[in-house]
Amino acid sequence: MKYLNWIFIYIILLFNANSKEINIITTYQYMANIVENIGGDRVKVTALANSKWNPHTIVPKPSFIAKMRTADLLIINGAQLEIGWLPQLIRQANNPKIQFESVGFLDLSKFVSLIEIPKEVSRALGDVHPEGNPHYYLDYMNIFPIAEAIKNKLIELYPENQEYFLDNFNRFKNKLNEKIKIWETNLIKLKGTKVIEYHKIFDYFIKRCEMSLAGTLEPLPGIPPSSRHIKEVEKLINQENIKFILQDVYNPDDAAKYLSKKYNIKLLILPHDVGATNDAYDIFSLFDSIIDRLTND
Amino acid sequence: MKNYIFLKSFPFILLFINLAFAQNNPFSQSKFVPDISLIIDASYFHHNLKNHEYEELIIPGISHKHFNEDESHNHATVQKGFNFNYGELYISSIVDPFFDLTGVFHLSRSGFEIEEGYFITRKLPLGFQLKGGKFYSGFGKINEQHQHIWDFVDQPLVYKSFFGPEGLNEVGLQLNWIAPTNFFLNFGFEILEGENESSFGKTGFNTETITVEPIELPNLYIGYLKSSLDIDNFTGLLQLSGASGKSRLNHGIESTIDADAISANTKIFGISLTGKYLVDPIRSLTLQTEYLYRITQGNKYTRDSTGIQLYDLKKYQSGIYAQIIYKFAQRWRFGIRYEFLNNNSIKLDGIEKEQPSFLPRYSTMIDFNPTEFSRIRLQYSYDRSRYSFEEDIFAVKDIHQIMLQINLSIGAHGAHPF
Known part of the structure; x- marks a missing residue:
């Protein structure tokens, strides 16, 4: 009987683990860090891909599905960097909040201008990304529009935290500006x-x-x-x-x-x-x- | 001559249509073109028997003759020499905010058939998803995987034995639920027609002494549970599956001497384990094993010269495969697979049928993947599961098979699950 109680409590905890928090999933680690900077302690953010691995060919682990199932917001790099591993996971996660047309979906590539857009798209040219080179975040100037898009999305979803997010965003922006000078x-x-x-x-x-x-x-x-x-x-x-x-x-x-x-x-x-x-x-x-x-x- | 001119000008006509309509036509829907891809699979096949000898072989307790033949379907490599195995046309898109639709068409030299055609829901709340149409059941691990992502040229013996060359592909509904837990936990339930002739069937039969009614409701129920665990760079996936349905199968008992028919209940249980260890960003080691157990209980009817005979039928059969795939370079993989059918017990009126009960097969492969869109694979199999059966005596045949396979895909094809 004693054990039964523990099992019961465990199940309750299991199912309520994430229910209160704002649960954000990003595909890569750099985005999770920007979200942490802006969302602070009012959000819980998890990145899927291990950054020691090839970002084009991440192994779609079932644990990713579990994480995406309870997500309130999914943030992706876009420009087809995730084409080889993410679409199937979105289908499997059974979460209407993070379908690509939902408010809980954010594609950061839409907020920067991409370079190296191929004039010709053919697989004879290797793994070309038709929308352009997807590694845009390695230009530090692109971190501004990325952070702004994340800030705007967080405010859109959780307007009650608007001031908090805005403060954090401004602090982040200032720090980035100082860093850029150096x-x-x-x-x-x-x-x-x-x-x-x-x-x-x-x-x-x-x-x-x-x-x-x-x-x-x-x-x-x-x-x-x-x-x-x-x-x-x-x-x-x-x-x-x-x-x-x-x-x-x-x-x-x-x-x-x-x-x-x-x-x-x-x-x-x-x-x-x-x-x-x-x-x-x-x-x-x-x-x-x-x-x-x-x-x- | 007229035709010739037409053919010659056809590309220009197409170009004209394209220019005139696709770009300027205010009603053009070209932006709505779904993902389309074509997969072609071909191979060179050789074994140490004569083709007709090979085709006469049976798997005791599992198959009759011509197990390898696929009539119009040709899922498996059978003939020595060059084989065009199949083409697969895949079309998929979002229907509207509520549904995704996927059609998979299996093309062989003699036919074009719907392999899969199913919808899935996009907006069900609370972690539910409904799938409906014709699709591969979520039973087990390998059943849902399309042929072009198998790690070996052919499917495991136990799958082919229990579900036939097409796998457990049925018409019906699937409801699956992902638990809101920190780890992956997935339950699925399926109601299917149950017409897979290797294990299930709905057709009744009618003879002078016995009538078995056909089943007019969905006949097969499947449930599964999947769970997964990550430890560092290791990912484990466990799946338990169960299937239960009626087996009403008739092989021409109305008129043919020696023909038989079955009216029974069949249950199949499966346990699947997959473990993937990412050694470094390039190399990985994947272990996959599945064990299936089938129980069939009911009646068997045979026709002999005196009329219809009725037997009490009990079958207990099982099989396992275990494979290790080692990706040792960016584009190279090596694999071995060991598999067998065992516990091959068939009892008629309580009397055990005498037949071989341990049927093993050994395979090894190496494949080279120039890109993710092409694969060239060499496989060798040593097969001791096939027997000749003459004058009531089973004799095992040592079969050595060599397969060189090429698999290519073009177009937009969705990513594959774990």
Whole structure:
């Protein structure tokens, strides 16, 4: 009988675990951090994807369905970054609040202007994203419209907390502005620097600090480097003055290591998301750690 | 000649229609085109027997001859040499705020059939979802998976034995509920017609001495429970399933000597376990195993020269498969599968039928996936589940099979579940 009581209490707790809180799910970690900054302690936010993994091919764990089932708001990166894993989860989560046309759904890509929109869309060109390059949040200037969209959505859903969210948003904006001042003084010396990257993931950042991208180690988006393509890259290295090879944390780095050693080009492993490396623990330190690596000679 | 000119100008006509209507037509609906994809699967198949020898083999207690043949359907690779296995046309879209609709059309060289055609609800509250139409039952793990995402060329022996080459694909309704818990907990209940001839059936029969009425209501009830647990980079998924339905099957007892018919109740229980360990961002190890147990109890009727004979029928049969898939590079996977049917017990009037009861099969595969849209797979299987049956004597055949498969998909195809 004693045990029965405990089981009963446990079941009650289980079913009420999330019922009172504002429960927000984001697909990636960087968005969860921005939500934390604006929502403060009035929201509970969980990111689905582990940022040590390839953001294009996240394994759709059943636990994601459980999280999405009780969500009040689902925030996605959009621009088809989640196309390979999220749509089926939304179908399976049985939650009318987070269908794409519902108020509890927010696609952040709608608030920024995307670059590299392909003129031609064909899978002969690899894993192209028809709407443009989806890694837009790696331009720190895009964090403003992202944060604003999140703030507006939170106010739309929970107008009773309007002042609280607005205060937090303004504080966040001020901190970002201060950070940008520091970042930009450090970034001046990178202007015109030529780099190679593995996948076209840091393009927005490269564009923002006026570096130039000479080539990628992937012959086509999503296709791993072939020896023939590496030979092409070597030709490029011989012609141009490449300063860095930028590598993400989830793709194999053997090609980058090989080229770095052979041509004595600095190989930098950069975090692409909050949590991808230990020093990128929030949205500010994400850019801190990228810029540190690029400017610490 | 006229036709020829028409054919030659046809692309231009299409282009003209396209330009004239799609862009300028104020009533154009081209923005409403659903997701459409086409999957093609072809293979080269070889084994150490003659084709006709292979086709004569049976799985004792499970299949009659021609188990491998699929008539119009051709789900399985059967003939030595090149095989065009199937094409699959997939069309899916949101209907309106309340429904999603999916149609999956199975194309073989001789036919075009509706493999699935179902709606799911989008707006039911409290974690419920209703699915209706013709669809793969949520029973077990592999049953719901479409053929092109199987980890081996062919389905496990126990699934093919209990549900046939098409799997448990039925017309009916499914209600599923996700519990609002911190971990994944999913209950499903299905009411289906129950016409899967490998285990269930509705047709009655009528002979000079015995009449069995056909069933005129939905005949098959299925329930399942799925739950999942994450520990670090390991994800486990457990599923328990149960199916219960009537088996009224008639193989021509009205007139044919040696023909039989069954009127019985069949229950099938299943337990499925999947564990996936993400070693690093590239490599992963997936273990999947399912055990199915089938009980059939009722009457069996046979016709001999004196008329209809009635027997009390009891069948207890089970099977298991266990497979390990190791993704060892970005585009390469290696897998092994061990499976067997066992406990192959059939009793007529309490007398056990003498037949082999342990029927194993061993498979291994390696596949290369240039992108997520293409796959080339080499599979070897050693099959000791098939027997020749002559003059009441079962003789096992050692079968060595080699399959080289290519699977390609184009268009917009939805993401696949865990």
